[in-house]
Structures are given as structure tokens and as C-alpha cells.
Amino acid sequence: MNVFLGIKMKPFKKSEFFGILLIFAVLIIVSVPNFVLSLRRARDQVRRDDMGALVKALSEYAGDFGEFPPSSPNGEIMDCIAPGDTVTIDKKGRLVVNLIPCEWGKDAFIDLTPGSTKIYMSILPRDPDYQKGITYRYFSDGDRYQIFAYMEGERDEAEYDDKIVARNISCGSRACNTGRQYGCEIEKTLEKCAQEALGVRGNVVE
Numbered sequence: 001m002n003v004f005l006g007i008k009m010k011p012f013k014k015s016e017f018f019g020i021l022l023i024f025a026v027l028i029i030v031s032v033p034n035f036v037l038s039l040r041r042a043r044d045q046v047r048r049d050d051m052g053a054l055v056k057a058l059s060e061y062a063g064d065f066g067e068f069p070p071s072s073p074n075g076e077i078m079d080c081i082a083p084g085d086t087v088t089i090d091k092k093g094r095l096v097v098n099l100i101p102c103e104w105g106k107d108a109f110i111d112l113t114p115g116s117t118k119i120y121m122s123i124l125p126r127d128p129d130y131q132k133g134i135t136y137r138y139f140s141d142g143d144r145y146q147i148f149a150y151m152e153g154e155r156d157e158a159e160y161d162d163k164i165v166a167r168n169i170s171c172g173s174r175a176c177n178t179g180r181q182y183g184c185e186i187e188k189t190l191e192k193c194a195q196e197a198l199g200v201r202g203n204v205v206e
Contacts, residue, residue: 040152043128047149048159050125050136051180054147057109057120058182064111064118067142068182075137075148076101077124079109087112104136133173141190143197144183148176163187 061079062068070078080102081087087097097112105126111118127134127149137148148164150171151157159178163186169176179186184193 044151044153044157046128047151047178050127051147051149051178053121053125054136054138055180055182058145060120061109061111068140068145069109070099070142071138071140071145072101074101075135075139076104077109077138078102079112080107081112087114089114105130127172130172135172137169137171137176139190141194144181144190144193146179146181146184146186146190148179150174150176151178161186 058068072078078099078101080100081097082100085098087095090096095112102109102124104124107124108119109121109124110116111120125136127136129152134150139146139148148169148171151160154160154177157178161178164179165175165177167176167187167189184190188196
């Protein structure tokens with residue numbers, strides 16, 4: 001059975017139509033910046049989480065090997081091998097391996113000891129804005145390390161560090177402005193920290 005209620009929709013007047021368009025325009029103008037801000041904050045949170053995960057993985061690695069993995073001149077973790085290369089152990093129990101840089105967002109961070117199945121990170125993290133050329137940086141001399149990243153929020157983020165900015169370290173297409181460290185203050189280079197450590201040891205011997 002069909003029921004006709006006799007309701008007839010009146011077309012919008014021109015002024016009403018433009019009024020509705022104006023309301024939608026205002027809503028878009030107000031909401032888009034908030035949406036963009038929320039996306040930026042989400043990416044910065046990813047960077048925080050990535051650095052925390054790296055610190056944990058590096059700590060586990062150092063617990064196993066007594067030192068941190070070396071770094072490449074470009075700030076990558078040196079814990080990967082080229083396809084076809086092998087890892088052996090010498091008479092002193094040391095790994096004999098031709099290390100190459102691990103690629104952020106592609107390679108795993110693992111224990112290369114033959115027979116080991118230990119995984120520190122199934123895939124090394126990469127900056128959420130890597131398409132724009134932004135990347136993480138890792139530097140280590142074995143005894144200490146520094147990790148650097150770029151926070152889009154800059155001074156709005158608690159992790160923003162003027163001391164890192166002053167060092168003008170490249171995080172790809174942006175200058176690094178936040179970081180984590182072990183054994184070396186973030187405003188110093190690893191070389192300076194190593195020299196200071198040698199000076200302290202020399203004073204102790206004297």
C-alpha cells in the first residue's frame with residue numbers, strides 16, 4: 001500500500017543556498033588546520049616512539065656484544081651484510097664480517113652471529129615523512145652513541161633541543177632538532193667525548 005503524505009519540498013532560495021555554502025566554507029576553514037595539526041602531531045609521536053624503540057634495541061645489542069654497533073658516515077647502523085656474504089667466527093670468538101649500512105625502513109637489525117635467531121628490530125624504523133627526504137641519523141664509536149631526528153612541531157614539541165639545532169646536523173632535507181644519546185652529551189660530538197674520556201683515564205693513571 002502506498003501512502004502519500006502530501007509533503008512538498010520547497011526549493012532553496014538563492015540566498016538560503018549561498019548561506020548554506022557559507023556555513024560549509026567556514027566549517028572547512030576551521031577544521032582543515034586542526035586536521036593538518038593532528039597529522040603533524042601524529043608524525044612527531046611516531047618519531048618519539050621510533051627513537052624509544054631504537055634505544056631499547058641498541059641497549060639489547062650492547063648487552064650481547066659489549067659495545068654498540070658502528071655507524072656509517074651517513075648516520076646509518078652498520079649491522080647488515082651484502083647478499084652472498086657470510087659471517088664467520090675467529091679463534092678469539094670475534095665475528096669476521098664485512099658490514100654494510102642498514103637501510104632505514106627496509107632492513108632488519110639482528111644478531112649476525114652464525115646460528116643466532118635473535119632479532120633486535122624486525123625492520124629499522126624510518127621517518128614518517130621519508131618521501132620528503134627526512135631521515136633519522138645514528139652515530140656511534142662503539143662505546144657511545146647519538147640518535148637524531150627532526151620534529152615538525154619544532155619549538156612546540158618538548159623534545160626540541162636548541163643544542164642540537166646549533167650543531168646543524170642534517171636529518172636529510174631538514175636539520176635535526178631532537179635526539180637521544182648514551183655516554184655523550186647531545187651537544188658534543190662523539191670525538192670530543194672520546195677525547196674527554198681519554199683525558200680522564202690519563203689523569204687517573206697519573
